[in-house]
Amino acid sequence: MRKLLEPLANAWVGIQTHKLRSVLTIMGIVIGVGAVITLMSIGRGVQEQIISNISSMGSDIVTISPGATSERGVWSAAGSATSLTLEDAEAIAEEVPYVGVVAPYSSSSVQLGVGGNNTNSRVMGVTPAYQDAYNLEVAQGAFLSEYNYQSGSKVAVIGADLADTLFKDIEALGGQIRMGTSIVTVMGVLESEGTSMGFNSTDDAIFIPLSTLQQSLSQQRTSTGDHVVSSIVLTVTESAQTDNVVDDLTELLRDRHRLTAADEDDFTISSMEELLSTVSETTETMTLFLGAIAGIALLVGGIGVMNIMLVSVVERTREIGIRKALGARERDIWGQFLVESAVLSFSGGLIGVAGGWLVSRLISNAGLMGSTITTVVSSDIVALALGVSIGIGLLFGFLPARRAAALKPIEALRHE
Amino acid sequence: MIRLENLTKAYPMGKRELEVLKGINLHIKKGEMVAIMGPSGSGKTTMLNLIGCLDSLTSGSYFLDGREVTNLSRTELAQVRAEKIGFIFQSYNLLPQFSAQANVELGMRYAGGIDSARAQAALERVGLADRAHHKPTELSGGEQQRVAIARALVKNPPLILADEPTGNLDSHTGEEVMTILTDLHNEQHNTLVMITHEADIAEYCQRVIHFKDGLIVREDAS
Numbered sequence: 001m002r003k004l005l006e007p008l009a010n011a012w013v014g015i016q017t018h019k020l021r022s023v024l025t026i027m028g029i030v031i032g033v034g035a036v037i038t039l040m041s042i043g044r045g046v047q048e049q050i051i052s053n054i055s056s057m058g059s060d061i062v063t064i065s066p067g068a069t070s071e072r073g074v075w076s077a078a079g080s081a082t083s084l085t086l087e088d089a090e091a092i093a094e095e096v097p098y099v100g101v102v103a104p105y106s107s108s109s110v111q112l113g114v115g116g117n118n119t120n121s122r123v124m125g126v127t128p129a130y131q132d133a134y135n136l137e138v139a140q141g142a143f144l145s146e147y148n149y150q151s152g153s154k155v156a157v158i159g160a161d162l163a164d165t166l167f168k169d170i171e172a173l174g175g176q177i178r179m180g181t182s183i184v185t186v187m188g189v190l191e192s193e194g195t196s197m198g199f200n201s202t203d204d205a206i207f208i209p210l211s212t213l214q215q216s217l218s219q220q221r222t223s224t225g226d227h228v229v230s231s232i233v234l235t236v237t238e239s240a241q242t243d244n245v246v247d248d249l250t251e252l253l254r255d256r257h258r259l260t261a262a263d264e265d266d267f268t269i270s271s272m273e274e275l276l277s278t279v280s281e282t283t284e285t286m287t288l289f290l291g292a293i294a295g296i297a298l299l300v301g302g303i304g305v306m307n308i309m310l311v312s313v314v315e316r317t318r319e320i321g322i323r324k325a326l327g328a329r330e331r332d333i334w335g336q337f338l339v340e341s342a343v344l345s346f347s348g349g350l351i352g353v354a355g356g357w358l359v360s361r362l363i364s365n366a367g368l369m370g371s372t373i374t375t376v377v378s379s380d381i382v383a384l385a386l387g388v389s390i391g392i393g394l395l396f397g398f399l400p401a402r403r404a405a406a407l408k409p410i411e412a413l414r415h416e
Numbered sequence: 417m418i419r420l421e422n423l424t425k426a427y428p429m430g431k432r433e434l435e436v437l438k439g440i441n442l443h444i445k446k447g448e449m450v451a452i453m454g455p456s457g458s459g460k461t462t463m464l465n466l467i468g469c470l471d472s473l474t475s476g477s478y479f480l481d482g483r484e485v486t487n488l489s490r491t492e493l494a495q496v497r498a499e500k501i502g503f504i505f506q507s508y509n510l511l512p513q514f515s516a517q518a519n520v521e522l523g524m525r526y527a528g529g530i531d532s533a534r535a536q537a538a539l540e541r542v543g544l545a546d547r548a549h550h551k552p553t554e555l556s557g558g559e560q561q562r563v564a565i566a567r568a569l570v571k572n573p574p575l576i577l578a579d580e581p582t583g584n585l586d587s588h589t590g591e592e593v594m595t596i597l598t599d600l601h602n603e604q605h606n607t608l609v610m611i612t613h614e615a616d617i618a619e620y621c622q623r624v625i626h627f628k629d630g631l632i633v634r635e636d637a638s
Contacts, residue, residue: 006530017513322509325470326567327498327526329491410471413509 011340014312015347022344025308028301029348029392030355033385035294037356037377042363043287044376050283054276060100060239061133061272062246064232064253083266085226086210088256092234096248100235103129106213107230112206113178114166121162123179123206125213133233136202140173141188144209148187152211156184160192161203177206182216184208242271291381295388301348302392309341309400320404321412334405341397342390349389353382417575417607418444418467423476425462436462438630439476444623446574449601449608451618454627460611461579463627467609468501468577469493481574498527502568502606504578504597508560510552516563517548523567538566542596558589562596569600576601578610582617594620 015022066083089104106125111118130136131143143157156177163172163186175186190202210229220228236245246269253267313320320333360375425437436459444450452460465471466478469485477486485496502523503509510519520535539548542562552560561581568576581597582590598620601608610621618624626634 006525013513318509319511322511323522323526324494325468325497325503325509326523327494327501329494329498329526331491332494332526408471410465413470413505 007336007339008343010336011343014340015344018312021308025304026301026344026348026351028304029298029345029389030301030352032294032298032301033349033352033389034356034359035297036291036385036388037353037381038359038363038375039290039294040287040381041356041360041375041377042373043283043290044378044381045360045364045373047280047283047287048376049374050279051276054272054279056135060236060242062234062236062242062249063270063272064234064249065268065270066230066266067268083257084229084232085222086229087226088253089229089232091252091256092232092249095252096245098237098241098245100237101129101132102232102234103127103133104210104229104232105130106210106228108213110180111178112162112166114170114175117166117168119162119165121204121206123208123213125210126207127210130207130233133235134202137191138188139191141186143188144207149209149211152215153209154182154184154212154216155187155208157188157190157207158186159190159201159203159205162206163189165204179206179208180216184212236271239273242273246271291384298388298392302345302396305341305345305348305393306396306399309337309344309397310403312340313337313400313404316404317407317412317415320407321409321415324407324409325413330405333407334401337401337404338394338397341400342393345389345393345396346386349386352389353385356385417446417448417481418442418609419479420463420467421477421479423463423466423478424474425459425466425471426474436630437466437473440630440632442625442632444607444609446607447605448623449598449621450610450623450625451621452609452611452625452627453613453615453618458627459630460627464577464579464609464611467575468503469496494526499571500573500575502571502573502576504561504564504568504576504581506580506583508552508557508564508584510560510563510567512552515549515551516544516555516566519552519563520566520570523570527571527573535566535570538570539563541569541600542566556589557585558592561585561589561593565593565596565600569604569606572604572606574606576606576608578608580611580613582612582614587616590614590617 064084084104086104089102092099093102103126105127107122108125109120110123112121113119124130126144127149128144128146131138136143138157139160141157144155147153148155156179158166158172158177166172166177167175172186172189176183177186190205193201193203214227222228236242249269250265254265257266259266323333323336357377360377363373364375420440420442423437423440423442424435426433426435428434440463452464454460462471466473467480469480469488473486477484479485480496481500485493488496510516511522514522516539517532517535520538521530521532524530524535536545536548539545542565544559544562544566547555547559552563555563561584565581578597582593585593594617597608600606608621610617612618622637624636625632626636
């Protein structure tokens with residue numbers, strides 16, 4: 001124990017002898033480590049926020065879009081093709097195991113108006129199952145019912161922001177909206193979701209029964225008379241079965257669409273889990289990138305440590321001589337200076353971690369550039385930053401330590 | 417203890433070489449107390465450094481405690497200094513950032529490890545038990561030199577080398593230091609080689625060797 005502590009205590013005495021200089025030296029490390037911690041905690045915070053936003057939409061959701069993928073994850077013709085039908089959705093609900101709710105929907109661009117207020121929006125024609133698929137919360141009124149769907153009622157459920165835009169101070173519930181050439185009555189207003197970083201927010205959405213949409217706005221049918229839909233959303237009852245469900249869906253749809261083995265899929269199935277892993281990979285890369293930029297500051301700090309250690313070696317030449325006269329081997333001297341520079345930059349690392357943590361707390365509380373980010377200082381970032389700061393101490397202490405060890409005892413002793 | 421055979425040492429001076437020691441033959445037995453005297457530049461400090469394994473010789477051989485040390489590696493030389501040799505310098509050479517106690521402990525640091533109790537005992541032996549926690553700047557010259565003596569003797573090395581140990585002290589303090597050094601020598605029976613300019617200091621020793629121009633010119637027994 002003593003053998004371990006003694007060099008550390010020695011190093012501490014050396015650092016304390018020149019307090020101001022030591023503080024200035026570690027400033028570079030403090031700033032570097034602080035920047036790494038702060039930037040990476042922002043990166044992590046953004047990452048967790050995006051992931052939780054996606055998860056809140058339901059991580060067990062599988063989306064089927066028309067059109068084929070040309071390359072992984074790139075929809076070449078998504079949305080433009082008309083291969084999915086209401087009847088596909090019904091078949092999926094009946095035939096594929098582990099499928100919870102199936103929610104086919106269509107959407108169409110229309111102009112909405114209430115009194116003098118007009119706005120362009122995308123109308124979503126949905127079935128009642130849509131609410132269950134996305135866990136939509138209704139603030140006022142109710143969501144579309146099975147009856148509304150069956151009878152093609154001219155009713156709508158709208159998002160909180162859209163309600164504000166159209167109705168301003170008037171009560172939205174029960175109000176009437178001009179939608180193209182028809183008029184729909186608001187039967188429900190959704191709970192506001194708040195900012196969700198632009199991910200499918202329902203705050204600006206308007207939902208009407210799919211049957212109503214098909215009657216009044218888009219009456220597309222396939223050559224066999226099936227009703228075309230823009231997309232089919234479904235939930236998987238057991239997440240572990242997601243891959244099997246995707247396989248079964250593919251098989252069923254290929255069969256229904258009469259595709260031969262040579263044909264490519266005329267639809268694209270994407271699960272939220274897949275999206276989740278892509279997004280977390282991307283944000284992780286971004287986090288590391290931010291960390292690397294801050295790492296440059298750390299590097300500069302390391303050069304500062306080397307500079308001061310070189311000065312220290314010259315200043316303490318006589319001490320080195322005395323130690324050598326007392327029998328210190330080269331590796332004793334070498335180790336002493338290396339430990340000292342490691343302790344120096346490690347203390348810088350500790351202060352930097354504390355500072356970085358403080359700054360990221362401040363950002364969490366005060367917000368950054370108007371948006372609220374909950375920064376996350378995770379233990380692996382802290383460990384990384386501390387490890388790197390010791391590493392920098394050892395790396396940049398190496399040259400000065402070598403130089404100290406190589407001094408000839410007699411010359412070192414004569415040094416004034 | 418020490419045997420020097422035809423020892424020479426030359427330093428490069430521009431293109432020429434400056435020969436400082438021109439062939440020294442010397443034999444010092446175990447337990448002897450030897451003084452080396454001579455004018456400045458006569459080569460006595462150079463020889464002491466060679467005996468102390470702080471410097472490398474140019475030609476000749478040097479046997480320490482029966483072992484040829486002429487061709488030892490730097491690490492082996494450090495080992496020899498740690499185990500066999502205690503140095504006392506004219507300018508004390510204490511580390512200013514450490515207390516007296518820590519300075520004495522430093523004497524054991526590279527020779528088997530620190531033993532605080534022994535360091536304390538050594539300080540007590542030189543009469544500085546109550547000054548153990550003072551830093552060198554808070555001590556008088558005589559006290560500093562006594563700390564240095566404690567540092568050199570704490571590991572009980574067979575050979576003590578002292579380069580003008582009283583050179584920076586007034587005659588009264590010098591005598592005090594010499595008394596301590598002599599007493600310790602009589603107790604521990606180390607071999608002691610000491611450079612001095614003062615004849616009355618040399619009188620403490622059994623042998624006095626006179627240097628001039630890199631050669632031993634005379635030897636007295638006292």
